[in-house]
Amino acid sequence: MKIVVPVKQVAALDEEFELLDDGSGVDPDFLEWDLNEWDTFSMEAALQIRENADGDGHEVVVVTVGDEEAEEGLLSCLAKGADRALRIWDESLQGADVLAVAKVLAAAVERESPDLVLCGVQSSDAVYGATGVALAGYLDLPHVAVVKGLDYDAAQATATVERELEGGLVEVLRVEAPALLTIQTGINEPRYATLRAIKQAREKPLQVSDLADLGLEEDAVGQAAGSRAVALKPPEPGEGAEMLNGSPAAVAARIVEIVQERMSG
Amino acid sequence: MARDPKYDILFEPIQIGPKTLKNRFYQVPHCIGAGSEKPGMQAHHRGMKAEGGWGACCTEYCSIHPESDDTSRVSARIWDDGDVRNLAAMTDRLHQFGALAGIELWYGGPHAPCMESRATPRGPSQIASDFELNIFPRYMDKDDIEVVQQMYVDAAIRAREAGFDIVYVYGAHAYLPFQFLSPFYNRRTDEYGGSFENRARFWRESLYKVREAVGDDCAIASRFAVDHLLGPISIQVGEDGVRFVEYCDDLVDLWDLTVGDIAEWGQNAGPSRFFEENHEKPFTGQVKAGNHTNKPVVGVGRVTNPDTMVAIIKSGQFDIIGAARPSISDPFLPKKIEEGRPEDIRECIGCNQCISRWEIGGPPMVCTQNATAGEEYRRGWHPEKFHPAANREKSVLVIGAGPAGMECAMVLGKRQMSAVHLVEAEKEIGGCVNWISQLGHSDGKENLFRGSARGLGEWKRIVNYRQIQLDKLKNVEVHIGSRLSTEQVLEYGAEIVIVATGCHFATDGMNAATHAPIPGADASLDWQLTPDQVVSEAKRVGQRVVVLENEAYFMGVSVAQKLAGEGHDVTLLTQAAEIANYMDYTLEAPMLHRDLDRLGVHIHTYTMVDKIEPGLVHAYDVWNPAHQEQFEVDTVVLCTARISDDQLYRELKADKDRLESEGIEGLYVIGDASAPRMIVDSIFDGHRLAREIDSPHPEMPLPFIRERRLWGEVSNDDYVQQLRNTADVALA
Numbered sequence: 001m002k003i004v005v006p007v008k009q010v011a012a013l014d015e016e017f018e019l020l021d022d023g024s025g026v027d028p029d030f031l032e033w034d035l036n037e038w039d040t041f042s043m044e045a046a047l048q049i050r051e052n053a054d055g056d057g058h059e060v061v062v063v064t065v066g067d068e069e070a071e072e073g074l075l076s077c078l079a080k081g082a083d084r085a086l087r088i089w090d091e092s093l094q095g096a097d098v099l100a101v102a103k104v105l106a107a108a109v110e111r112e113s114p115d116l117v118l119c120g121v122q123s124s125d126a127v128y129g130a131t132g133v134a135l136a137g138y139l140d141l142p143h144v145a146v147v148k149g150l151d152y153d154a155a156q157a158t159a160t161v162e163r164e165l166e167g168g169l170v171e172v173l174r175v176e177a178p179a180l181l182t183i184q185t186g187i188n189e190p191r192y193a194t195l196r197a198i199k200q201a202r203e204k205p206l207q208v209s210d211l212a213d214l215g216l217e218e219d220a221v222g223q224a225a226g227s228r229a230v231a232l233k234p235p236e237p238g239e240g241a242e243m244l245n246g247s248p249a250a251v252a253a254r255i256v257e258i259v260q261e262r263m264s265g
Numbered sequence: 266m267a268r269d270p271k272y273d274i275l276f277e278p279i280q281i282g283p284k285t286l287k288n289r290f291y292q293v294p295h296c297i298g299a300g301s302e303k304p305g306m307q308a309h310h311r312g313m314k315a316e317g318g319w320g321a322c323c324t325e326y327c328s329i330h331p332e333s334d335d336t337s338r339v340s341a342r343i344w345d346d347g348d349v350r351n352l353a354a355m356t357d358r359l360h361q362f363g364a365l366a367g368i369e370l371w372y373g374g375p376h377a378p379c380m381e382s383r384a385t386p387r388g389p390s391q392i393a394s395d396f397e398l399n400i401f402p403r404y405m406d407k408d409d410i411e412v413v414q415q416m417y418v419d420a421a422i423r424a425r426e427a428g429f430d431i432v433y434v435y436g437a438h439a440y441l442p443f444q445f446l447s448p449f450y451n452r453r454t455d456e457y458g459g460s461f462e463n464r465a466r467f468w469r470e471s472l473y474k475v476r477e478a479v480g481d482d483c484a485i486a487s488r489f490a491v492d493h494l495l496g497p498i499s500i501q502v503g504e505d506g507v508r509f510v511e512y513c514d515d516l517v518d519l520w521d522l523t524v525g526d527i528a529e530w531g532q533n534a535g536p537s538r539f540f541e542e543n544h545e546k547p548f549t550g551q552v553k554a555g556n557h558t559n560k561p562v563v564g565v566g567r568v569t570n571p572d573t574m575v576a577i578i579k580s581g582q583f584d585i586i587g588a589a590r591p592s593i594s595d596p597f598l599p600k601k602i603e604e605g606r607p608e609d610i611r612e613c614i615g616c617n618q619c620i621s622r623w624e625i626g627g628p629p630m631v632c633t634q635n636a637t638a639g640e641e642y643r644r645g646w647h648p649e650k651f652h653p654a655a656n657r658e659k660s661v662l663v664i665g666a667g668p669a670g671m672e673c674a675m676v677l678g679k680r681q682m683s684a685v686h687l688v689e690a691e692k693e694i695g696g697c698v699n700w701i702s703q704l705g706h707s708d709g710k711e712n713l714f715r716g717s718a719r720g721l722g723e724w725k726r727i728v729n730y731r732q733i734q735l736d737k738l739k740n741v742e743v744h745i746g747s748r749l750s751t752e753q754v755l756e757y758g759a760e761i762v763i764v765a766t767g768c769h770f771a772t773d774g775m776n777a778a779t780h781a782p783i784p785g786a787d788a789s790l791d792w793q794l795t796p797d798q799v800v801s802e803a804k805r806v807g808q809r810v811v812v813l814e815n816e817a818y819f820m821g822v823s824v825a826q827k828l829a830g831e832g833h834d835v836t837l838l839t840q841a842a843e844i845a846n847y848m849d850y851t852l853e854a855p856m857l858h859r860d861l862d863r864l865g866v867h868i869h870t871y872t873m874v875d876k877i878e879p880g881l882v883h884a885y886d887v888w889n890p891a892h893q894e895q896f897e898v899d900t901v902v903l904c905t906a907r908i909s910d911d912q913l914y915r916e917l918k919a920d921k922d923r924l925e926s927e928g929i930e931g932l933y934v935i936g937d938a939s940a941p942r943m944i945v946d947s948i949f950d951g952h953r954l955a956r957e958i959d960s961p962h963p964e965m966p967l968p969f970i971r972e973r974r975l976w977g978e979v980s981n982d983d984y985v986q987q988l989r990n991t992a993d994v995a996l997a
Contacts, residue, residue: 016266192744195660195684196758245271247542247573 001058001154003046004114006105006135007039007077009070010125023231035073038120040190042183045150046118047081047191053154059083063108065093065101071206079193079201090211092218097228098130100221105131106138107214115157117180121146132182143180144173148187152177266605272571274578275602279585281561282484282518284365284430286320286585289578290599291563293521294323294369294433294488295589297639298622298629300341301327303972304351306629307341309642311366312358314592317649318599322359322592323367324352326435329420331382332413333372333441337626340371343420347991349427356428367431368424369488370417370475372441374450375402376527387413389445389467390452396439396528410457413441414471421475425483431519432479434472437488438533439526442468446509449499461505465512472516487513488521492548494532494715502548507557514558521587522549522564531852532715534589535567537615537723538705539716539856542568543577550582563587569594569612571602593619594634597649608733611635611648612726618945621850633727633945636672636952643969646956651679655959659930660684662759664749664913667696668944669936669951670765671731676955678738685741686759690748694735695728696767697937698944700800702728704823707830713859718826721819727944751916755923761931761958764914765951768907768937770795776815776905778840778873778887783813785877786903793877793901799824806833807899811882813874814839814904818847818943821904822857828902829864836896837866840873840887869894877901907941914938933964 010033017030043062050058062077063086064070074085088104096104109117117139119132129145136143149162149170157177162170164184175181193201211218242258244251268276276288292314299307311322327341328334342348356366375394377386387409388402405413421432436442444450445467451458457466468487476485491506493499500506510520524545525532535544543566553562563585568574574586591598594613601609611634619638622628632638637646654677661682663674666689674687693699705720712718735741754762772795774783788795791804798804810833814821821837822845829835837844848854861868872894875883882901886892914934917924924932935954936947957963974984 189746192742192747194753194757195662195686196756198684199758245572246576247570249541250573250576 001050001053002112002114003049003058003060003116003118004109004112005039005043005046005060005062005077005082005118006109006131007043007062007064007073007120008036008123008131009033009064009066009073010036010123012124019232019234023233024229025232033069033072035076036120036123036125038122038124038183038185039073041185041187042118042120043077043080043082044188044190045183046116048188049116049150049152049154050081052152061086061112061114063088063105065089065096065104074206075198075201076193078204078206079197080191081197082204084205084207086207086209088209088211088214090218092211092221095228096221098126098128099134102131102134102138103221104211104214104216105135107216108209109135109139111214113178115177116152116159117141117178119180119182121182121184129182132180136180139180141178141180142175143182144175145182146184147181148184150181150183150187268603268605272575272602275571275574275586275599279561281365281431281486282480283482284484284518286365287363288318288320288599289574289585290319291585291587292319292322292592293563293565293587293589294325294367294435295593296325296339296620296623296630298339298627300325300339301343301348301351302339303629304354305642305970305972306639307352308354308358310639311355312362313641313648314596315359315362315364317595317597318603319364319592319596320599321365321367321431323369323431323433324355326369326371326440327352327420327424328377329370329372330413330416332379332384332386332416333374333377334379334382334384335373335377336379336381338623339627341368343368343370343423343427345992346423347988349423350991352424352427352429356430360428365430365484366428367433367486368427368429369433369435370420370424371435372413372416374441374444375400376440388441389450389457392450392452396526407455410467414467414474417471418474418478421479421483425479429483431484431486432475433486433488433521434468434475435488436468437490437521437523438530439490439493439528442471443490443500443526446505447493447499449493449495461508462512464505465509468509469513469516472513476516484518485516486519486521487517488523490523490525490533491552492524494525494529502551506548507552507555510552510557514560517560519585520552520558520560520562522552522562522583524548529852529855531617531855533565534617534620534852535615535716536617536851536853536856537567538719538721538853539712540567540615541719542566542570542573544716546582553581553583561585565589567591567613567615569598569610571607571610590615590617590619593630593632593638595648596635611730612723614724614726616724616945617851617853618943620852621847624850624852631945631949633948634730636949640969643971644956644967651676651681654680654682657681657959658683659760660758661686661761661763661958662754662757663687663763663765664754665689665696665765665767665936665938666694666743666745667765667767667936667947668698668727669938669947670696670763671728671735671951672948673763673765673935673951673955674741674743675731675734675738676952677958678735678741680955680958682740682958685738686757687735687741687743688747688749689743689745692746694732694743694745695725698724698727700797701944703800704819704827707826707860707864709830712856713863714856716856718830718860721823724944727948749913751913754913754917755927755929758928760928762917762929762933763954764911764917764932764934764938765936766910766913766938768909768941770797770903771906771908772903774813774874774877774903774905775908776813778815783874783877783903783905786874786901786905788903792879792899793903796820796824796902796904799827799902806831808834809896809898810835810900810902811896811898812837812902812904814844815906816904817841818845819853821845821902822848822861824902824904825866826857826860826864829861829866833900835864835866837861837868838872838874838882838884838896839868839870841870843870844868907937909938909940911938931958931963
């Protein structure tokens with residue numbers, strides 16, 4: 001059995017940050033890079049399925065589209081227990097959108113012929129929530145999005161999954177492998193890697209490929225893109241906000257005043 | 266990052282007589298255990314604050330003559346040229362950083378027992394001290410008054426020579442000038458007693474004489490309790506309080522305002538469990554608000570929040586933010602505001618451990634939040650600077666994120682160890698602080714005096730500060746909800762393993778009084794509880810509760826407060842002369858006793874438990890075990906011994922071959938897992954190990970500098986002569 005887990009190294013903003021002069025993005029000096037939180041849950045789900053499966057020869061492969069900055073995220077997945085990693089990068093992928101990334105991932109995943117592809121629901125920086133679903137589309141795989149519960153029967157090659165609907169209703173679905181699931185946070189408790197595992201992760205296979213290695217042409221990827229970001233801007237400040245400063249007691253006293261003013265008004 | 270413009274007002278200079286204070290941050294006089302006899306500690310502790318941005322730092326109370334000798338409590342002294350020399354080390358260091366140096370000239374009257382000098386203190390009337398045991402002053406006739414006033418003048422001249430910029434005539438905390446002012450002490454019938462002007466005469470004359478002597482060169486300050494908090498029998502703010510400020514306003518350049526006295530100075534240095542930030546405002550705030558002074562005013566209130574500081578100045582309460590405890594907890598508080606990183610402020614938790622060491626008499630000051638306080642000179646520790654460890658290529662596993670573990674991991678991170686993993690079994694870091702900080706409440710009602718049982722919530726700042734710092738450290742990973750087995754630790758891959766797994770309460774009544782378990786004690790039963798079980802509310806508590814308080818600190822009484830506040834009938838038993846003895850030292854005891862009394866808690870001292878039966882606690886008088894007493898109970902709380910959770914450490918240590926084969930080069934145990942202790946000492950223990958992780962034997966603390974005379978280093982005859990020469994003034 002093989003599970004492929006596509007992950008993303010995401011950018012987190014410092015508490016205070018500045019935009020680039022041309023408004024095209026955030027000044028990288030104010031960014032910190034980390035593995036996307038949702039992907040820690042999909043990775044954990046994959047590792048648990050592998051650990052619960054009978055016999056040997058099961059494999060969890062982690063794959064990402066990203067520059068060298070993304071290697072840290074792959075190493076953390078390897079440290080936690082992924083068997084090998086694949087990083088795909090090409091300068092032409094700079095600024096690639098969801099569909100372009102999904103197309104690249106599709107080429108890589110297709111070569112792996114996995115039983116399951118487990119994605120995170122979304123990435124915390126771009127928040128499209130579409131990469132996994134688009135990947136399923138390119139691969140022509142059945143997919144279930146926003147999975148909150150997962151039970152994989154390796155012998156039957158069937159996944160029983162749960163989704164949460166309005167009013168807390170739980171929808172239970174059964175899907176036959178190969179399939180793609182997008183995993184929601186909270187489905188499990190992601191493990192952490194010991195110091196030894198972190199050191200040993202560097203010994204595990206980490207392959208770097210470019211588009212040519214995957215048999216893709218730059219143009220084909222470019223044509224897959226559906227949109228391109230043109231500007232990033234801070235929200236317009238609204239009106240009517242009053243900042244309350246001072247000691248907790250002073251702030252509380254002011255809140256009481258405001259409430260009383262509104263109630264009497 | 267630049268500071269937030271809303272804090273600009275805190276950085277505006279202000280004139281104090283002939284001196285300019287560069288900003289509004291002022292370390293008021295406070296004790297540290299250095300005095301004039303540990304000049305290195307004195308200079309480097311105050312100097313650290315100057316480096317951290319405080320505009321002025323003062324000595325502790327500084328005795329002007331051997332007649333004012335507070336031994337064994339440590340004051341500064343400026344009795345002779347030797348003291349001038351030693352205190353000049355402090356002023357030099359402050360001046361290097363552009364800070365002003367203040368000295369608090371002190372004559373204690375009957376509050377100073379003179380146990381070293383064997384002198385006789387003088388006082389306005391012959392009434393024994395309400396602070397010291399059985400110390401009577403000699404009545405001061407008019408000659409005595411002149412003699413003592415000359416002591417202030419001589420001391421002020423020496424202070425100027427030592428380089429001090431601000432000279433206090435200290436009258437707060439009910440020391441001599443206040444003893445003249447207050448009818449509680451002053452029963453004179455001459456021109457120094459009776460009317461307000463007569464009672465104020467001694468203080469006013471002393472200020473005048475000191476000002477005449479050094480006022481052109483030094484700013485003259487006075488520390489004054491605007492309200493004695495004793496009602497009409499003494500000074501009240503609305504009466505003689507503001508009147509005195511007006512009366513002496515022409516003679517001072519700075520007012521340093523407080524409340525209360527030394528006998529219950531917890532009303533001034535208010536512990537957080539009873540007093541909130543800026544709690545003296547109702548009293549000290551009246552002076553400027555009522556336009557009673559034209560001079561700058563400084564005051565305190567354990568203020569750590571820069572927004573509160575701004576509000577204090579803008580509202581016209583004070584001109585200058587005074588701080589003692591917040592400056593101990595974070596000597597770099599001003600710099601952190603200036604550099605736009607207020608989240609890095611290590612906020613005082615108001616536990617008053619610092620004060621406890623002065624109250625004990627002798628030991629150097631300690632701080633729960635700042636393990637480097639008092640260690641600046643003797644161990645060379647800086648609160649904000651950390652040397653990269655010589656063995657920083659090593660990776661470290663710290664097991665347990667309580668006070669010791671958090672501190673150790675944080676300091677190791679700051680010392681740039683290649684990788685530090687802090688692994689905690691519970692769902693959040695903080696260890697015992699997480700449940701201890703829920704204690705200290707009773708029923709939420711006002712106490713009988715000022716303040717109320719606010720609880721130990723501010724102790725959670727221990728966790729908050731370290732959480733923020735740990736989050737910032739890229740080389741530290743914190744993992745929660747993970748209880749590691751011995752095998753997992755061995756295989757973890759760390760070269761250095763530090764066990765900080767804390768401790769637990771004995772469930773069988775094992776205790777310090779009898780060195781044995783108590784027959785019938787068993788906290789696995791549903792009607793017997795350890796203190797942590799009381800907080801977790803895992804067991805139902807019956808109506809009649811006996812709390813056995815063997816610890817002598819906050820735990821037993823805090824449990825009693827909580828349960829009595831919830832409506833239980835609580836009886837406290839202790840083998841000691843009083844409950845929670847250490848809370849006398851932290852100044853928490855008076856308010857605690859008021860609360861316990863209000864709640865109807867019954868206290869039996871010198872009482873130890875003999876055995877426990879269902880429904881019945883058998884106790885005895887420790888001086889006469891035949892004197893038995895029985896208490897009918899529904900629930901028993903056993904605040905008895907604590908026992909280290911050191912099984913993991915012991916198992917790891919037992920297999921040296923395995924440690925070696927797994928590449929574990931260092932194995933250490935810290936905090937309560939090493940030996941149960943107070944939080945202040947756990948944090949120190951964790952800090953100490955991290956500071957010395959690259960020493961030859963990190964488990965053994967490196968020696969520290971002891972400031973003492975080295976016998977025979979110079980010829981003993983020369984040394985005696987040297988001492989005599991520097992002491993000439995006092996011997997004359």
